[in-house]
Amino acid sequence: MKISKAQKEKNRRKIILAAVDLFSEHGFDNVTMKQIAKSAEMADSTVYKYFATKDKFLFAFHELMILDAVKGCRKAKAYDGFDLQEKIQFFLDLYLESLLNHREFVGDSLSMLMGTPLSGINRRFPARADLTALMTEALDQAIEREEIPEFPYREAITHLMTDALLGVVLFWLKDDSEEFHQTTQMVDMSLSLLVTFLRSGLIGKVNDMATFVIKSQMIRFIEDGSLISNLMNVRNLAKLGRAGGGLGRDAV
Structure with a gap:
């Protein structure tokens, strides 16, 4: 199902904030993409559509802020x-x-x-x-x-x-x-x-x-x-x- 641009932006924000919360609590190296997906309440495949690798969150967070x-x-x-x-x-x-x-x-x-x-x-x-x-x-x-x-x-x-x-x-x-x-x-x-x-x-x-x-x-x-x-x-x-x-x- 095709989703709107607004929903994509909402999903992206939710994933970024979920990831950064985990990074802040456990450290960047100790967090997996699976944990990020679970925290964001999204499927693993959905998270990978937005962020192919974990290091992408480094730029994404600062950009969002x-x-x-x-x-x-x-x-x-x-x-x-x-x-x-x-x-x-x-x-x-x-x-x-x-x-x-x-x-x-x-x-x-x-x-x-x-x-x-x-x-x-x-x-x-x-x-x-x-x-x-x-x-x-x-x-x-x-x-x-x-x-x-x-x-x-x-x-x-x-x-x-x-x-x-x-x-x-x-x-x-x-x-x-x-x-x-x-x-x-x-x-x-x-x-x-x-x-x-x-x-x-x-x-x-x-x-x-x-x-x-x-x-x-x-x-x-x-x-x-x-x-x-x-x-x-x-x-x-x-x-x-x-x-x-x-x-x-x-x-x-």
């Missing part, structure tokens, strides 16, 4: 009235909240996925397109409302914002502060830095090396715990550049 957060943004009545920083913050809040109940599995799954080539992740991670579209719309609306000026490299900045999501999750996984206060502080300062740069017009004065530097330094800051203090320094530098109309030689 991102898509849920994107949909949550689009459904929220207040979302369109938010400014750029509030929109990104709202998405991050929804996304991290969805990961909270499976935090240990999130860490384990990312550790396993880290060995996957970036090109492979992009091909197997279609939710990236939905997230990129959401970020692009947020930037376009911010420009239209004159929150920020027009700027070059918009596509590159959008992809950088999308890539930065991994850095936020990695920081959150290492955060043992009460109610993840350090993650909240890091996100607030990072978004403030982003908006400050966009408002300053400095984006048009940097070259393609900026993307490489930001990504590489993000990982180093996360590892040595200096991310927040360095964000404060960079944000102050951006504000200085904005006030002075750009970064001259004396400011560098």
Whole structure:
């Protein structure tokens, strides 16, 4: 019997959540496809139609959580009235909240996925397109409302914002502060830095090396715990550049 697209999506979600519950309780290596089928109350053959191998769940879970957060943004009545920083913050809040109940599995799954080539992740991670579209719309609306000026490299900045999501999750996984206060502080300062740069017009004065530097330094800051203090320094530098109309030689 042919089933509808909506029913397929419902079945897929049910299987993913059943699998992740088992992974969180017993560990990824200790769970079988048969156990997943039983927990999802579906036939073994049905589960295999959606997921040929167990490792497919690693991508599927993260994709589902991102898509849920994107949909949550689009459904929220207040979302369109938010400014750029509030929109990104709202998405991050929804996304991290969805990961909270499976935090240990999130860490384990990312550790396993880290060995996957970036090109492979992009091909197997279609939710990236939905997230990129959401970020692009947020930037376009911010420009239209004159929150920020027009700027070059918009596509590159959008992809950088999308890539930065991994850095936020990695920081959150290492955060043992009460109610993840350090993650909240890091996100607030990072978004403030982003908006400050966009408002300053400095984006048009940097070259393609900026993307490489930001990504590489993000990982180093996360590892040595200096991310927040360095964000404060960079944000102050951006504000200085904005006030002075750009970064001259004396400011560098």
